[in-house]
Amino acid sequence: MKSRKKGKFIIYVSLAVTFLLWLLSKNLPTEITAQPLVAICQITALLGTILFVWSMLLSTRLDFLENLFGGLDKIYKIHRKVSEIGFVLIILHPLTLALSSPEIGATYFFPVHTKAGVNLGVYSFWVFVTIILITLLVRNLKIPYHIWKQTHKFLNLAMALALVHVVTIQSDTSSFEPLGIWMKVLTGLGVASGLYMTFFYNKAGPRYEYEIVEIKRYGDIHDVFLKPIKHKLPYKLAQYVYVSFISEGISKETHPYCIMSLPQEDILRFSIKELGDYTKKLGKLKVGDKAIVHGPYGHLSEKFVETDKDSVFIAGGIGIAPFVSMFKQASINNSRAKVTLFYCTKYKKEASFEDELIQIAAANDNLKYYNQCSREINGGHLSIEQITSCAPNTQNTNIYLCGPTKMMEDMATKLIKAGFNKQNIILENFEML
Ligand SMILES: Cc1cc2nc3c(=O)[nH]c(=O)nc-3n(C[C@H](O)[C@H](O)[C@H](O)COP(=O)(O)OP(=O)(O)OC[C@H]3O[C@@H](n4cnc5c(N)ncnc54)[C@H](O)[C@@H]3O)c2cc1C
The missing domain is CATH 3.40.50.80 (Nucleotide-binding domain of ferredoxin-NADP reductase (FNR) module)
Known part of the structure; x- marks a missing residue:
């Protein structure tokens, strides 16, 4: 099976297992047919949550995921797709719940419930909706990438609230233990992925320190050469890395760049074009500035080499x-x-x-x-x-x-x-x- 297909297959399996466990949580099929809206409300919540778990997991840049999905660029595409579908499902959850009991329906969109677990679900819903709307609109609203990235970190909060919601409310997850365990483990994995990326990736992820030794400038392109301070980054031909320059007047945010040097060379070379608010400041980079390099990622040259x-x-x-x-x-x-x-x-x-x-x-x-x-x-x-x-x-x-x-x-x-x-x-x- 092609690597991208392997990854997608695992996502489908996780959804199928969730669906199956939910079916098993019902004593009789009439439980579903008697209250179809409640059934839709339950299954959309479960599948939507699983898709958001994948969304969080896919943003961790872990090696084994790159291999499963055939590269980080493919992963980000799938990350976007699962988030979009998850978003629709999560919206359907309170909507169908509200439709199933119209007299109190509107309350499902507000944190006015006596049970804290239900209110947490409402908060989680609104955080999800806000972040996903920002993401979907980011291009049209021209929100700078780094600001969008900050908003994305709140997905951890939404995931954590969803986890507590799943664990504390009276539902199939509490009445059918296998489903409860499955959902707790997976939402826990989603929360852990978010925490790893927010607090630990920059320190504990793959990280190499470099120093700029030469910069050539051609119009709006900066050709930057760096030498390793301690250890050289091991990489394959034409892979890319996330780079954070430590230089006065330049933000420390990380941006992805292809490596232009050869794997056997000690000097790392990037050519960076000024495209937006961050790269336009790279004229301030100077020899002696440090850089933190995270990676490597990418599979572009695989077939070329093989x-x-x-x-x-x-x-x-x-x-x-x-x-x-x-x-x-x-x-x-x-x-x-x-x-x-x-x-x-x-x-x-x-x-x-x-x-x-x-x-x-x-x-x-x-x-x-x-x-x-x-x-x-x-x-x-x-x-x-x-x-x-x-x-x-x-x-x-x-x-x-x-x-x-x-x-x-x-x-x-x-x-x-x-x-x-x-x-x-x-x-x-x-x-x-
Ligand atoms: C795998 C990969 C390899 C790349 N290699 C090179 C390269 O060798 N040389 C080069 O000049 N450019 C490269 N880029 C593009 C470069 O990363 C962006 O042009 C740069 O990050 C733009 O930042 P900005 O804030 O100046 O522009 P903005 O106008 O803020 O961003 C323009 C676009 O760049 C992308 N982008 C911005 N910031 C980030 C970020 N932190 N992480 C991921 N994407 C971001 C977004 O798609 C955004 O819409 C590469 C991008 C990717 C994904």
């Missing part, structure tokens, strides 16, 4: 970052497979690493480099014909894409139409929201 198929790299803008090292490695390995790199920029002057890439390509006839400029005279978007003319063997070519999400999705669709195998098209997404 197979001897031809490769096509398609980079949009700063999406060139992972391909610089992969292209260099192909040259060092004296690759017998064809490796073609298309560096797509708007203008020629934006192709920051052009000299370096031309030099790498010049050393091996199997390596080809092209800069495709969409806005130069005689330029335009990269066409499928350009790709197939360099990679005519569509069945024996792996295509790697890194750039704006829309560009990658459009290109992937066209490539599949042109005869490339879907499983040979590998995407690295720089947008995790």
Whole structure:
């Protein structure tokens, strides 16, 4: 089974087990059919909670999860999906409860109950709803990522309240022990995941200290070189890390960047484009500043390292970052497979690493480099014909894409139409929201 499918399968199993235990908690099927709204209210609460447990677990960046789901970028996509579905289910919970007893229905949305456990459920509900609404609206409202991230931490609170709610209320979870134990263990896992990420990840997670030894600047791109202070980060080709720079005037928040250096090199290299409020401050970075590096993550180069198929790299803008090292490695390995790199920029002057890439390509006839400029005279978007003319063997070519999400999705669709195998098209997404 493909790694992403393994992870999804485990999520489905956890939902199926919850559903089964809930069914077993009923003495007679008529308990469900006699009060269908109550039944929906119960099952939506249980399944919604399990999905939020997954949502919390998936945000822990733990190694075994990366392997199960095929990379952190895939994990964040699934994290978003399970949160969205969990959100709908959690909303249905008090809604169906209210509909099942209309005379007191509205009270289920307010903390006015005599039993504290029920009120905690109401608080949990509102915290969940608020955070998920912020997340769903974050793009439209242009809420800065770091502020959104702070709001996301309150999910721990919602999860903890939900846990106490599940444990204390009179329901199937209290009357049927196996279901009670199952829900307590899983919500406990959700709470533990949130606590780990909020309080322990920065100190106890994979963490390496580095110092900046050189910075080159090309327009709005900072090419940063760092040396390890004690231990070198072990990593694979084109993986990425979360970096927190310790520098005056720059926030210590962590941001993900691809590693442009080779795993065998001691110096770590990142190329960072100014894109938003945080990266625009990186002009203040200077030699001697420290950095904390968390990771590594990512599986982009796995197939490239493991197979001897031809490769096509398609980079949009700063999406060139992972391909610089992969292209260099192909040259060092004296690759017998064809490796073609298309560096797509708007203008020629934006192709920051052009000299370096031309030099790498010049050393091996199997390596080809092209800069495709969409806005130069005689330029335009990269066409499928350009790709197939360099990679005519569509069945024996792996295509790697890194750039704006829309560009990658459009290109992937066209490539599949042109005869490339879907499983040979590998995407690295720089947008995790
Ligand atoms: C796996 C991965 C590898 C990346 N590699 C590179 C690279 O090599 N070079 C490069 O220039 N950029 C890279 N990026 C993008 C880079 O992380 C963002 O451009 C940067 O974090 C933007 O921060 P900002 O506050 O300046 O911009 P904002 O305008 O606040 O953010 C722009 C977008 O960047 C993302 N983002 C912002 N902050 C974070 C964060 N702390 N964690 C995760 N995502 C965030 C969000 O999708 C957000 O919508 C990578 C992103 C990912 C996910």
